[in-house]
Every structure is written in C-alpha cells, then in structure tokens.
Amino acid sequence: MYFDIIIKIILTGVVLGGALNLAGLLTWVERKQSAVMQDRIGANRASLFGLRILGLFHPLADMLKLILKEDFTPRYAHKILHALAPFVSVFFALIAFAAIPIGNDFAWRGHAIHLQVAHINVGLLYILSVMSMGVYGVVLAGFASNNNYSFLGGLRASSQMISYEITMGVSIMGIVMMDGSLNLQNIVQAQGQYWHHLPLWGIFLQPVSFFLFLTAAMAETKRTPFDLPEGESEIIGYFVEYSGMKFGMFFLTDFLETVLASALLTTLFLGGWQIPYLFHDGFHFPWGTVWIMAQPWVILLGVIAFSIKVIFFCWFLMMIRWTLPRFRYDQLMRLGWKIMLPISLINILVTGLVMVLL
Amino acid sequence: MESVLFYTFATLVVTTALLVIFSNHPAYSVLYLVLTMFGLASLYVMLHAYFVAAIQLMVYAGAILVLFLFVIMLLNLEREGEESFRSGPSRWLALPLTLVFLVELYTVVMQIHIKGSKGLSVEGNTESLGHLLFTQHLLPFEIISFVLLAAILGTTILSKRNWK
C-alpha cells in the first residue's frame, strides 16, 4: 500500500518535472531554432559566473524577469476570474500527462509497477477531455479582462480550439479501432508487433490519421500556422491584459501543450517506448543477431527512447512553426471543418472496411 | 474512506449547484456548473462508471458549457443583479413548493428496495458499454444520430440572419 503510493509519488514527480523542464527548455530551443533558420546567432548573452554555454541560462533569466515584473490587473476586470485563468490553463495542460505511459510495465519485488501515473482504461478519453478543458483558460482570460481586443482574441481562440478538437478526437479513432483499447499502455504494447520485420507502429498503419492528428495538434497548441489566437505582433490575442508571471503562465501552457502533443504523437504513432526489435529479454535483430539484456536495462532503454522521440517531435513542431506563414481566419475554419473533418471520417470508414474484409 | 469521498463530492455538487442558480452573472453560473460537473464525474467514478465519467467531462464540461459561455460572451449580458430574479408571489412560493417536492422524493426513495445481484461486478468501461450499444441498442443509437443531424440543421437555419 505505502510502497505503491511512494512509487506513484516518485513517478508523478518524474513526469511533471520532465514535462515542466522540457517546456522551460523549449523557450531556449525556440529562440535558437529561429536564430539558426534566420541565419542569426540567437540568445547567448545570459551568463552565470562568466559561463555562457550557448545561452542555456536564458530560460532562467526569462523566468526571473517574469516573476519580478509588476503584476497588473486592469481596473474593470473581473478580478477573481482574471487571476484564475492562467492557473486553469496550466493546470489542465499538466494533468493531461497522467495517462501517458513513459515505459513498460514490470514487476519489482512482487509489486507490479506501471510506468504510467494513472493506469485507467479510458486513458485516451481522459486526455481528450482534459485537453478540451484547456479552452476554459482561454475563454476566461478573454472574458475576465473586460477588454474588447482580448475578448475578440478569446472568441477566436476558443472557436479554433473547439473546431480542431473534433478532428483530433475523430482522427485517432482508427488507431483505437485497430488496437481495441483506450488505455495508452495497451496501445503502445500493441505497437510492439511485427509484420515481416516491419514494426507495426501507428504511423505505418494509419498514415492519414497521423497527418490529421499532427495538424490538429498544432492547431490545439496554437503554434504558428494556426497562431491566430495569439499573433503577438499583429492581431492581439486573449492575453493582452496580462503581465508578469501570469502572462508567463500562458506562455508556459503553450510549451507544455507542445510537449503534450509530442508525447501523444509519440505514444499513438511512433510506438511510445518501443524500440524496434527490442523484446523483453533483449534485441532480436531480423538478421539473426541476438543481444541478451537484463530487464532493468530494457526498461531504461524504453524510457530513454520515449524521451528521445518526444524531443524529436518538439523539435519538429518548432521547425514547422518557423517555416510556415500564418493562415487567415476563414482559411483556418475551412481547413478544419470542410477538409480535415470529412477526411478523418472517411479514414474511420476505410479502416472499418479493411478490418472487416481482412 | 469511501463515505468521506462521497460526502466531499456530494457537498461540492450541492453547493456549486446552489451557487449556479443564485449567482448574479450568468458567466459565473456557468463556471460553477463546471465544478458541479466535476463533482458528478467523480461520483460516477465512485460508481465504477468510468466511461460515463469521461464522457461527462468531455461532453458537458468540454462542449456544452463552453457553448453556454460562448453565447453569454456573444450577447455580452451585463451584470443583471436583483432584477434577474423573479419578483412577486412566485418568488416566495418557489422555495416552499420545492421543499414539498423534495420531501415527496424522499418518501419515495425510502421505499425503494432493489432486488438482484447488488451489482458489485458491473464495470462501466468502454468495452462493455460499446458492446451493448452496438448490439442490443443499435436502433436507438442510429436514431440518435438523426436527432443530432436535425439539431445541426435547426441551429444552422436559426442562426442565419436573413433566411431567404
């Protein structure tokens, strides 16, 4: 009993710490990435004891700046809601990580240990509902500021999030149909099968669904091709009236959602913690070589593989963000409702037909 | 342990529901109702209805109440205060009538005795519910989709400003 609770607490700490640190680091990655793509050097000035290490102290400096800034509440704002909105945003972005498996299940001293904070059988539904709850932060920020610009930004952001949520939910139904489970751990385990030595990862089984989900996830995280809700430089977003750490929390939510989207993409389409040809007792390569490994190392390799895949997707989303220009609002809505939703529905139909015929 | 949880969530549900109907600004009411939905979802989890709990959050808190908030923001209803409550005798009659109704419900509930397997084996997970839904209740399930289609059409027609 106590042992399980302690394990869960440690696991929660690892997952939350990993997600928050990665999100904080992404602010630096984004600045460096944009600098590389625009042929600049990028953030490199922050130094600690004369050490600069590629500007890695910049996230710390940014954080300190945001905390020390004046926290200003507009006079006619709804005070409580205005203060509540950023916390709601961060909260729902954080608790969604609970259902994501970071490694394989294993037994240790007679205890079954799930490397997944919440081992629930409606895991995917849980994540979708928590992500749909994230819209409250946006709506509240727009409404409570009592400012026409943030109000319009809030309306824009919430209609975008609601629209793309539907595509997001419908597009992954193909994966759910093939694996027959909503528990993400089972979905990852089902991706450990092979078809003529080709690992049956979601991206090979459901390529259409992968691209739909990638696009919808970018729209949900409000990254650039879809950053109408924010549009820092031109159209003003829902958080104009926020300053200091409250603004920082909206910013953090964005990066947390990027990490969450990467984790979901990894879990659903890139086999989560699976490494090709790594079985529970070691590598069995198709050309016959066998490396026997002890169980702890296999589990550890799985966790490392999961982290590398998540970081890869974070980088990939950053690259898209600095490559594509922004959509116009009517283009955004047309893409969501008239193109992506029908394609995802047809995808379900085709998946069902193939499953019945095979 | 279980009763502590039950009383916590029951208190949460009842208080927030009361706050919903007594708060002055509709937006605050909607936000309190979100908390009510969370309490109800927790109660569903205690009743081992996991699928219904997830759907409750996704459909009610994630979609329906956002729609409410959206409309309130669109109409930009000002703080209405006292005048949004009914005045006159209907206001003072409402509470006694509701209490009578409540007592009536109580006496009925106290007479219920359910026979059967005391239900400890029933798990409302997605698999079992989906199986029931697509075998025994297939016809209502299909008809429901027509209800939704009718709602979509009706909403579209109603929201057109000048329907020619």
Added chain:
Amino acid sequence: MIPLSYYLILSGILFSIGVLGILIRRNAIMILLSLEIMLNAVNLSFVSFSRFSGNLEGQIFVFFIMTIAAAEVAVGLAILISIFRNKKSVDTDYMKSLRW
C-alpha cells in the same frame, strides 16, 4: 459501501435545485442552465441504479440523455440568440408574443 438511497437523495436534492432555479430566475440562459442541472440529477440516479442492480442499461440511458442534452442546448441557444436579436433581451417576461 454507500447505499443506493444516499445517491438517490443526492440526485433528488440536485433535481430540486434545478426546479428552484427555473422557478426563481427570469433570464432564459439561467433557465437553460437549471435544466442542465435537472438532466444531470437524472443521470446520477440512472448511473446509481445501474451500479446497484448490476445492469449496464442505465449507463446506456445516460449516454442517450447526454446526446439529447447536447442537441437541446445547441437548438435552445440558437433560439435564444435569435430572440435576443429581435428583442434585445433574454428575459423570459418579455417573451409574450407568439409571433412577430
């Protein structure tokens, strides 16, 4: 184990709160919200019946009720918006005419 009657009484209290809300409020949005409370009270009693009678049918009913509630809210709010466009108010006391 919490007995069935506790859940049913909670559901009854919730339903009465919904009734009270409909009786005392004039704002049409508040009336729709009270309606939602009542629907949820019914859902709670369905789920608890389903749990205590060892039968999943109750949860199927809840599924259907939620679908109907979603449709009802969408249509209801659309009607409300068109009323607001015509009358500049969502106060139910001003909705007296049968046509305009």
